Amino acid sequence: MKRSARQSAYLEAMGITQWVSNETPAEESMESGSIELTEIVNTAVEETSTQLNEPDPIDRSPVELLDWESLKKRVAACTQCDLHKNRHQAVLGVGNLNADWLIIGEAPGEQEDIQGEPFVGRAGLLLNNMLKAMGLEREQVYIANVVKCRPPGNRDPHADEIAACHAYLQRQIDLIQPKILLVSGRVAAQSLLQTDASVGRLRGKIHHYPGTEIPLVVTYHPAYLLRKPTEKAKAWQDLKLALSALPV
Numbered sequence: 001m002k003r004s005a006r007q008s009a010y011l012e013a014m015g016i017t018q019w020v021s022n023e024t025p026a027e028e029s030m031e032s033g034s035i036e037l038t039e040i041v042n043t044a045v046e047e048t049s050t051q052l053n054e055p056d057p058i059d060r061s062p063v064e065l066l067d068w069e070s071l072k073k074r075v076a077a078c079t080q081c082d083l084h085k086n087r088h089q090a091v092l093g094v095g096n097l098n099a100d101w102l103i104i105g106e107a108p109g110e111q112e113d114i115q116g117e118p119f120v121g122r123a124g125l126l127l128n129n130m131l132k133a134m135g136l137e138r139e140q141v142y143i144a145n146v147v148k149c150r151p152p153g154n155r156d157p158h159a160d161e162i163a164a165c166h167a168y169l170q171r172q173i174d175l176i177q178p179k180i181l182l183v184s185g186r187v188a189a190q191s192l193l194q195t196d197a198s199v200g201r202l203r204g205k206i207h208h209y210p211g212t213e214i215p216l217v218v219t220y221h222p223a224y225l226l227r228k229p230t231e232k233a234k235a236w237q238d239l240k241l242a243l244s245a246l247p248v
């Protein structure tokens, strides 16, 4: 019977290395002895790994089959695009898993990358106020981004990074089944609507999330509104439009 290095390490930690390796069964009894020994070793390995609190193994099923817990673990360990290289942590999303409203931004920024939650920096405070103005609390809605890891220096995420991350957002949409998507900023809007039109062109009308009946409204990104407060009036028009588009 061959023991893996991992098994040996566990056995050593349990203090039974000597007992196992000193056993030199006679040739004829090797086979049944080995089966028994394999069982003992496997049980020992299983028990020890539980005791050592090893991180749960990642569920490698297709993303569209994952539940919230497995999705979170999968994203936390994801290396599907280069953005994983510089992140402190992936930021899946936050909020009510049965929300009517799904707010979709671009990517985690510095604070989001540190805190593990989307829209917690200055743009997040403005987003909270925009939601309040609509009669919504942050906890009522679900907030996510088109990419889950912070792009270095807050650059725009690249098309290949957005594509690599899309299955996770799609799974979030399928699990939440929101009544409406409120999409914040050019990058998110262009990628979700598969267009290169500007936010100025895309805002002010009710779109639908491609392939579904879910209404989708585009508005300016809060970070943009912080730089250009005069555009807030237009953003408010968008939020009112979204309120009117919410199916009853």
Ligand code: URA
Pocket: 105, 106, 107, 108, 109, 112, 117, 118, 119, 120, 121, 123, 124, 145, 223
């Ligand atoms: N900007 C975004 O688009 N998303 C965040 O989570 C934070 C800032």
Ligand code: SF4
Pocket: 075, 078, 079, 080, 081, 082, 083, 084, 090, 147, 148, 149, 161, 164, 165
């Ligand atoms: Fe994976 Fe998305 Fe992070 Fe890229 S951005 S590493 S696809 S979770």
